[in-house]
Amino acid sequence: MKKIILLIMLSLATLNADYRVPVKLPSITFPIAVDKDFRVMQRNCQWCHSYGYILNQGKQSKEYWNKIVVRMRDVFKAPITKKDEKTVTEYLFKHYGVK
Numbered sequence: 438m439k440k441i442i443l444l445i446m447l448s449l450a451t452l453n454a455d456y457r458v459p460v461k462l463p464s465i466t467f468p469i470a471v472d473k474d475f476r477v478m479q480r481n482c483q484w485c486h487s488y489g490y491i492l493n494q495g496k497q498s499k500e501y502w503n504k505i506v507v508r509m510r511d512v513f514k515a516p517i518t519k520k521d522e523k524t525v526t527e528y529l530f531k532h533y534g535v536k
């Protein structure tokens with residue numbers, strides 16, 4: 438019984454970790470291309486993760502970008518319309534497509 442009480446106390450002790458040293462988190466910004474379709478992409482792609490996810494893919498084919506947009510909708514349930522799917526795919530390929 439004493440062992441169980443001791444274990445419970447030890448596991449709860451970590452909840453009381455006290456940080457007195459201020460922690461400065463790095464702020465990372467990802468420069469993204471801005472054109473007439475930027476706002477459509479922003480409306481559809483900005484609210485779950487940073488643009489880093491897009492930029493880290495490197496230059497890709499149109500098919501690749503379309504699969505990504507469709508994946509965001511079908512797998513992660515982003516409410517992307519058919520019209521926006523086309524516009525965002527074009528935008529991604531225009532700026533981050535293979536030549």
Ligand code: HEC
Nearest residue numbers: 481482484485486490491494505506508509513514515525
């Ligand atoms: C509903 C939330 C949501 C929205 C909106 C969203 N994504 Fe994602 N995205 C995710 C999740 C979740 C992952 C997977 C994260 C992981 O694996 O760590 C992801 C991953 C990615 C990746 C990395 C490759 C991959 O397939 O895992 C890319 C590129 C990407 N998203 C691009 C986009 C683009 C472009 C849009 C706009 C069309 C978009 N995302 C909108 C949720 C979203």
